[in-house]
Amino acid sequence: METNETITLKKLINSQSIKIENLDVYIDTQHILKDINLTIPEKSITCIIGPSGCGKSTFLKTLNRMHDETPEVKISGKVFVDDENIYDPHVNVIDTRKKMGLLAQRPCPLPMSIFDNVAYGPRIHGIKRRKALNQTVIQYLQYVGLWDEVRERVRTSATRLSIGQQQRLCLARGLAIEPEYILGDEATSALDPLSTKKIEELFIKLKEKYTIILVTHTLRQAKRIADYIIFMYLGQIIEAGPTEEFFNNPKKQLTRDYLSGSFS
Amino acid sequence: MRRLRAVKDKTARYFMLGIAIFTILFLLAIGLSLFFKALPIMKEKNLWVLLTSSDWKPFKGDFGFLPFILSTFYVSLIAIIIALPFSILTSIYLNSYASKTVKRFFEPVIDLLSGIPPVIYGIWGTLTIVPLIANKIAPVFVEFSSGYTVLAGGIVLAVMIIPLLISIMVEVFRSIPKEMIDASLSMGATRWQTVKKVILRKSISGIIAATVLALSRAFGETMAVLMVCGNITQIPHSIFDACYPLPALIANNYGEMLSLPSYESALMFSAFLLFIIVVLFNGISRFTLNQIEKRYQF
Numbered sequence: 158m159e160t161n162e163t164i165t166l167k168k169l170i171n172s173q174s175i176k177i178e179n180l181d182v183y184i185d186t187q188h189i190l191k192d193i194n195l196t197i198p199e200k201s202i203t204c205i206i207g208p209s210g211c212g213k214s215t216f217l218k219t220l221n222r223m224h225d226e227t228p229e230v231k232i233s234g235k236v237f238v239d240d241e242n243i244y245d246p247h248v249n250v251i252d253t254r255k256k257m258g259l260l261a262q263r264p265c266p267l268p269m270s271i272f273d274n275v276a277y278g279p280r281i282h283g284i285k286r287r288k289a290l291n292q293t294v295i296q297y298l299q300y301v302g303l304w305d306e307v308r309e310r311v312r313t314s315a316t317r318l319s320i321g322q323q324q325r326l327c328l329a330r331g332l333a334i335e336p337e338y339i340l341g342d343e344a345t346s347a348l349d350p351l352s353t354k355k356i357e358e359l360f361i362k363l364k365e366k367y368t369i370i371l372v373t374h375t376l377r378q379a380k381r382i383a384d385y386i387i388f389m390y391l392g393q394i395i396e397a398g399p400t401e402e403f404f405n406n407p408k409k410q411l412t413r414d415y416l417s418g419s420f421s
Numbered sequence: 422m423r424r425l426r427a428v429k430d431k432t433a434r435y436f437m438l439g440i441a442i443f444t445i446l447f448l449l450a451i452g453l454s455l456f457f458k459a460l461p462i463m464k465e466k467n468l469w470v471l472l473t474s475s476d477w478k479p480f481k482g483d484f485g486f487l488p489f490i491l492s493t494f495y496v497s498l499i500a501i502i503i504a505l506p507f508s509i510l511t512s513i514y515l516n517s518y519a520s521k522t523v524k525r526f527f528e529p530v531i532d533l534l535s536g537i538p539p540v541i542y543g544i545w546g547t548l549t550i551v552p553l554i555a556n557k558i559a560p561v562f563v564e565f566s567s568g569y570t571v572l573a574g575g576i577v578l579a580v581m582i583i584p585l586l587i588s589i590m591v592e593v594f595r596s597i598p599k600e601m602i603d604a605s606l607s608m609g610a611t612r613w614q615t616v617k618k619v620i621l622r623k624s625i626s627g628i629i630a631a632t633v634l635a636l637s638r639a640f641g642e643t644m645a646v647l648m649v650c651g652n653i654t655q656i657p658h659s660i661f662d663a664c665y666p667l668p669a670l671i672a673n674n675y676g677e678m679l680s681l682p683s684y685e686s687a688l689m690f691s692a693f694l695l696f697i698i699v700v701l702f703n704g705i706s707r708f709t710l711n712q713i714e715k716r717y718q719f
Binding site for chain 1: 520521598600601603604605606607608609610611614618619622623
């Protein structure tokens with residue numbers, strides 16, 4: 158029998174980690190993800206790499222249950238976030254998503270002002286007091302280094318920002334819901350090198366507080382910022398491990414072929 | 422050989438330009454011919470009196486168009502007030518909530534609805550809406566109503582423009598990038614929050630454009646409205662009064678009593694008036710739409 162004490166202890170140990178057991182994902186009859194078993198370490202950057210169509214983005218979407226929006230997708234298996242299987246019927250999808258800040262491939266500001274974009278998350282989760290909102294918005298805009306660039310025009314449309322600024326805005330917007338995890342789906346692939354660098358630096362800064370999971374297309378980026386690498390191919394995890402070990406001493410032939418550029 | 426191809430290309434281009442200009446000329450031709458036909462009455466009477474007087478006694482030579490103009494606006498206004506919430510909510514449902522099966526069922530039905538001839542809507546209105554108003558709705562508010570009223574016209578017209586509004590709005594909502602909706606949902610917003618704060622906000626100019634189109638259609642709709650709105654020359658004081666919109670006036674009287682030359686010209690004037698209302702309305706709303714888009718470039 159478990160006492161309350163042991164349960165809390167267990168929670169402490171496993172807090173902020175993601176554990177995946179026997180995850181299978183089908184889209185219609187296509188088997189997209191095949192028997193994924195994985196633990197993602199907390200407060201670090203985990204990069205998922207692999208050729209296009211290997212299921213990276215599909216995998217990322219299973220973590221914040223964005224597949225709920227597409228009825229063709231069938232999911233079996235368990236995804237434990239903070240010790241709770243998010244595919245358990247009693248779990249509220251909103252609570253799950255609130256824990257995950259998502260950064261999409263291309264920045265997608267909402268059709269409102271810069272301020273309202275960052276305040277969007279807090280507002281939908283019920284924060285109304287202007288003072289609190291102001292504080293949150295400024296705090297996160299400062300965090301992503303955008304505040305000094307936009308302080309004069311926070312009330313103007315977010316679409317007039319440059320693409321790089323927009324992506325940092327989206328990051329601030331995601332952070333404002335106070336997530337525990339940050340998911341990035343090729344978050345820098347639409348950006349110029351300078352903006353990419355800024356985002357990468359932010360990720361490194363963010364991993365002190367957050368667990369970050371990034372899908373990336375560029376091996377160099379993974380090398381630069383990742384602590385752990387997951388290599389996927391045709392819906393399966395081929396190899397996973399700490400970055401250095403993965404790049405210097407890959408264990409599988411398939412990994413070696415991919416790293417040497419035999420296929421991409 | 423090469424030159425021949427270039428010549429052909431040029432010919433095709435200018436030929437099509439000519440055809441395109443022709444369509445614009447139609448508009449001009451209609452406007453001009455109505456204008457010249459209406460000219461006699463405009464010379465005979467003061468234009469201001471024509472527009473603001475409510476005396477309509479063709480045999481005495483009194484032509485006041487105010488009742489017809491107001492009737493047209495009232496009926497169209499009622500129609501749009503009823504139709505807008507209906508079609509916005511339906512299109513939101515179809516866009517954001519409905520499953521593929523439901524969509525596959527709804528969309529052809531809506532297209533079918535917009536293809537039904539107006540006269541059928543008119544008959545349906547006469548058989549169901551008019552008695553419903555006369556026996557059930559109006560007695561709650563007023564002592565007596567025949568049922569042939571502004572409200573009846575508005576309801577029938579609303580039913581007619583709803584399919585048009587829905588099919589445009591579904592397109593407007595569909596054009597919103599999926600990433601934007603996902604961005605909202607991924608932050609833990611519910612569908613309804615996403616609809617209110619992102620989808621409606623993003624499509625405001627599209628909704629206005631759809632409304633304008635529907636209103637233009639409503640101004641001009643003749644048959645169905647004529648059959649249910651009573652056709653009594655008066656300024657309606659409530660939605661339970663009969664009214665007489667401009668298109669009904671023309672359709673009912675053109676071809677009769679044209680022995681009176683000023684009467685014919687008066688009818689032409691009302692046609693010209695309707696034409697101007699629609700053109701002006703379109704122009705003004707296009708302008709406002711531009712302003713809105715400029716100011717709220719989101």
